[in-house]
Amino acid sequence: MMNSFLVAGIGVQNWTYILVGITFTLYIGIAIWSRAGSTKEFYVAGGGVSPLANGMATAADWMSAASFISMAGIISFSGYDGAVYLMGWTGGYVLLALLLAPYLRKFGKFTVPDFIGDRYYSNAARLVGVICALIVSFTYVAGQMRGVGLVFSRFLEVDINTGVIIGMIIVLFYAVLGGMKGITYTQVAQYCVLIFAFMVPAIFISIQMTGNPIPQLGFGSQLADGSGTYLLDKLDGLSTDLGFAEYTEGSKSLIDIFAITLALMVGTAGLPHVIVRFFTVKRVKDARKSAGIALLLIAILYTTAPAVAVFARTNMIETVSNKPYSTMPEWFKKWETTGLITFTDKNNDGLIQYVANKDKNELVVDNDIMVLANPEIAKLPDWVIALVAAGALAAALSTAAGLLLVISASVSHDLIKKMINPKISDKNELVAARLSAVVAVCVAGYFGINPPGFVAATVALAFGLAAASFFPAIILGIFYKKMNKEGAISGMVIGILSMLFYMTKFKFGWFGGGTQADWWFGISPEGFGTVAMVLNFVVSIVIMKFTPEPPKSVQDLVENIRIPSNAGEATH
């Protein structure tokens, strides 16, 4: 009796309450245990985080609602082209580990604008850094809050705005209380939750479809039905039958694929909330090692996502294509009420025509559904479906917290302490840091509840901006001793402005707008970060040639950060 209640009667919704409840209690418990008592603990967790813990925290920090919820869905609908996200969002870690993290750790300050300001001996450079950090982080955090709201509304059937507010309160609690210290250890827990939640359904479905328990191998295997057909060949066939491009071929141009991949890689390496994680370890060698661990842990999800994409796409086509609308399973109806699936019976035959031809296609499916509904489509047990909800929340909350910390540190440390009131005491700076975190959460929540239409468009902008501004300035700062403030500042400003110009022109129709045919060199706005980055490098170097060398003390600083020993502790 008891047993049957537990197994069958408990239902998806109760399972979701239970799992979300347990994980949230865990996060809050960790936050109380690891409160921050000083600015050093608040900004860099005291600087004594182990490489393994930092690797896990970095992985959770990095993998956002976009990675967990949206990425597999995007790949599902774009096939080969989805590789830009897979390579772009992992390849950046090679750049981080080889070109940035060890040196920034040796430099030993609290924030990215700190490095820009000190290396380029100028508060103007610091201010440009602060502005970039704020734009990038706010753009990003709004998307996370939206993800939290989405999960709450679908799985717990609360209003999407209530969901956002619950998420805000949780993040507020542990980010404001614990600072980087609290965030680090909650992120370790969140990594475990999110990776478990992502892998369990993937393994189930892989066994179901191909008999292979490892999804990474499963999607290159033969179907379990004994037909001897490879899954990918079958999906290629299904896709072309319906008029889509072959799944393994994709449809973007080579130059655009190239540019987007590079922009995402470089943008990843330039994102402040990722870079700052490497300030929390003890030694330079720990920074290198934790970058490796972080990428290993990220790659577990990222190599599974393309498998999930193939499983979900095949399952979905087989479930809906040319089937009567009246026989659709329960999940189909549930997602219809959220507006993420829409069906219009254009030819009134009662069947669902899902085809590439826009005039004949009757079904529109949102990217985000593919991961969230995947366990339901595959008819997996209720607790697995609930687990996905808990995992998606872990992914969104961990990233939101990391971003909020960057925002609060930019305000309290870079603006107040370094520029407005250098005499502020450590205690007051900590109060300022907490207050700016509160304000940041509220602003993020506001954008989560009233999402500006451009949120989706601006996520690409966040990467493009980071690629066009921070990345060249940091690289030149480390590898080019003679780079001076005039060069770096003009490079950053031109880089950002050209990126903003191109994005607004082709995304919002400013400056006369334009269509795909007008793209420069056939490069989409998402890939333009690559062009803007190159522009930044060129401008920096040319301007540098005509302006005075940096002072001796700065050149000595550069020589010093190249030597890994005596990194000391992160300081003001």
Added chain:
Amino acid sequence: MIKNKAKLYWKENIRYVLILMFIWFIVSFGAGIIFKDALNEFKMGGFKLGFWFAQQGSMYVFVILIFVYVHLMNKLDKKYGYDE
């Protein structure tokens, strides 16, 4: 003398970085993008090879590259007495 040591260390570091970045470029932008169509002529199980590099192989290589770098640099740090 100390300056010289730092210079040599830096030079070796740059050499490692360049070699590893070259591999980084070849597996992702090379095998996964530029030569994808040519590699797709070959199949590995159910995977077309170019597609596999783009959606799987490049990521495995990225992870290996970082750990190779960690290993090389730990050795280099020891050689120059910069380890701690």
